[in-house]
Amino acid sequence: MPLLAVHGYASEFFKAGSTLSFVTNSVLVALVVLGLVLWFSRKATKNMTLIPHKAQNFFEFIVEFLYNQVEGIVGPKVAPRTFPLLATIFIYILVSNWFGLLPGIGTIGWGEGTGFLSVKEVHDPLLRPPTADLNMTFGLSVSMFLVWLYVTISEVGVWGFIVHTFGPKGGLKGLMGAIVALVFLFVGVVEVFSILFRPITLSFRLFGNILAGENVLHTMSGMGGFIGSILAPFPFYFMELLVGILQAIVFTLLCAVYIQLSTTHDDHGHEEAHH
Amino acid sequence: MDQIKGIAYQIAGDFGLAWAKFFAQVIIFIAVYTILKKYAFGPILAMLEQRRQRIADGEAKLEKIAKDAADAAKNAQAIVDKAEADAARRIKEADDAAKALQERRQQDAVASANTIIAKAREAAELEKEQFMSQLKREFGRMVADATSRVTGKVLNTDDQTRINQETAAQVSA
Numbered sequence: 001m002p003l004l005a006v007h008g009y010a011s012e013f014f015k016a017g018s019t020l021s022f023v024t025n026s027v028l029v030a031l032v033v034l035g036l037v038l039w040f041s042r043k044a045t046k047n048m049t050l051i052p053h054k055a056q057n058f059f060e061f062i063v064e065f066l067y068n069q070v071e072g073i074v075g076p077k078v079a080p081r082t083f084p085l086l087a088t089i090f091i092y093i094l095v096s097n098w099f100g101l102l103p104g105i106g107t108i109g110w111g112e113g114t115g116f117l118s119v120k121e122v123h124d125p126l127l128r129p130p131t132a133d134l135n136m137t138f139g140l141s142v143s144m145f146l147v148w149l150y151v152t153i154s155e156v157g158v159w160g161f162i163v164h165t166f167g168p169k170g171g172l173k174g175l176m177g178a179i180v181a182l183v184f185l186f187v188g189v190v191e192v193f194s195i196l197f198r199p200i201t202l203s204f205r206l207f208g209n210i211l212a213g214e215n216v217l218h219t220m221s222g223m224g225g226f227i228g229s230i231l232a233p234f235p236f237y238f239m240e241l242l243v244g245i246l247q248a249i250v251f252t253l254l255c256a257v258y259i260q261l262s263t264t265h266d267d268h269g270h271e272e273a274h275h
Numbered sequence: 276m277d278q279i280k281g282i283a284y285q286i287a288g289d290f291g292l293a294w295a296k297f298f299a300q301v302i303i304f305i306a307v308y309t310i311l312k313k314y315a316f317g318p319i320l321a322m323l324e325q326r327r328q329r330i331a332d333g334e335a336k337l338e339k340i341a342k343d344a345a346d347a348a349k350n351a352q353a354i355v356d357k358a359e360a361d362a363a364r365r366i367k368e369a370d371d372a373a374k375a376l377q378e379r380r381q382q383d384a385v386a387s388a389n390t391i392i393a394k395a396r397e398a399a400e401l402e403k404e405q406f407m408s409q410l411k412r413e414f415g416r417m418v419a420d421a422t423s424r425v426t427g428k429v430l431n432t433d434d435q436t437r438i439n440q441e442t443a444a445q446v447s448a
Contacts, residue, residue: 009291022295030303037307041315048322050329054422057317063319130300133292139300148443207290 006106010133011124026133027124029105030183033095033130059229068151073256077157078263082256085147089140091251093131097210097244106214107221131210131247137203143253145199152262154241161262163190198258202251209247213240411446415439 010024044059052060071079099105105127110118114155130136153160166188168181217240220233284294333365419438430438 008289022299024296027299030300034303034307038310041311045314045318048318050326059315060319060323063316064323084312085308087316088311092307135296136300139297140304143301143304149383
């Protein structure tokens with residue numbers, strides 16, 4: 001029995017090397033999610049009124065809640081610029097994660113045929129959650145990294161970022177100041193490595209959690225015959241619902257915290273500089 | 276370095292990392308971002324701001340209405356107070372005027388009464404005098420008549436005049 005019930009990679013619909021080789025089952029689901037988001041956002045914002053209709057009310061609740069959370073982390077100054085991206089990340093990841101829990105995702109596809117419209121085991125599923133594809137999670141984290149870099153530089157400047165990363169804190173002078181400066185220089189180097197690894201940690205955390213969930217559900221679905229395949233994965237669906245929203249929160253929260261950490265002005269240092 | 280590169284390639288292979296798929300996912304994400312920003316976040320944040328503004332305006336209007344109501348109540352109270360003061364003043368003026376009028380009338384009445392009394396006195400005096408003169412004349416005549424009867428003498432005019440004068444003097448005394 002293979003270690004993973006679900007492949008670690010998305011299946012291509014077209015043969016490798018062709019122009020359309022990028023069209024994978026996760027890309028297909030990502031497009032479906034895109035359509036869903038488009039449909040619902042249009043439905044929610046069509047004929048908007050001061051007294052909201054149901055869809056508008058629901059979307060307003062989500063947007064207001066997310067905006068308050070983002071504003072609480074990155075601050076009121078940076079929030080208007082970063083909110084659309086952070087909220088998009090949250091909604092996109094959440095919808096993608098939960099979409100993967102729908103029946104048929106990962107269980108309808110191609111494999112060794114055993115009869116009419118029947119396979120022994122699905123090797124190439126028709127649909128795969130986008131968040132169970134490293135290309136998607138890595139794409140998200142790289143996009144986020146670039147936005148983080150842009151916001152940071154536009155907020156504190158290149159020199160400000162360098163000072164913020166490598167500059168000594170505490171205002172010590174003399175021999176102690178020199179020692180502390182060396183320590184902070186070393187910490188800055190470590191920080192740079194940490195920053196560079198953020199896209200990797202972010203993407204693998206999300207990808208790993210969702211792929212693991214998919215594997216758990218697939219494994220449980222293959223246990224105990226027909227009844228077992230229904231009952232065994234049942235509790236894990238609730239867990240995966242939780243994991244789905246948790247991972248969306250973790251990804252978004254970390255991105256917001258990264259932005260907050262790099263755009264926070266060192267007021268204490270500024271005060272000292274003024275003195 | 277080559278070892279790290281090899282591991283990276285192996286990971287990429289195991290998990291199906293490929294530039295084309297990577298960019299396809301990035302493009303889809305950018306599309307989701309654009310759609311949400313244009314059709315959801317923009318209009319909804321604008322609507323929330325509009326609602327917030329409306330609530331703030333409503334609150335401001337409520338405060339203004341409450342202030343206006345308080346001012347109106349204050350003005351109404353001031354008008355009522357002024358009206359009450361005016362009414363009290365006018366009542367006092369009317370009262371004073373009535374008292375003055377009453378006093379004047381009373382004085383007039385007293386004066387009228389005094390005049391009437393004086394006139395009555397005068398009339399009484401006159402009547403008394405007339406009565407006394409009549410009485411004197413009658414008494415004189417009676418005395419003269421009695422004297423003539425007693426004496427059997429016809430009294431002349433001088434006698435009668437003297438008797439009348441003496442009688443009148445004795446009656447007056």
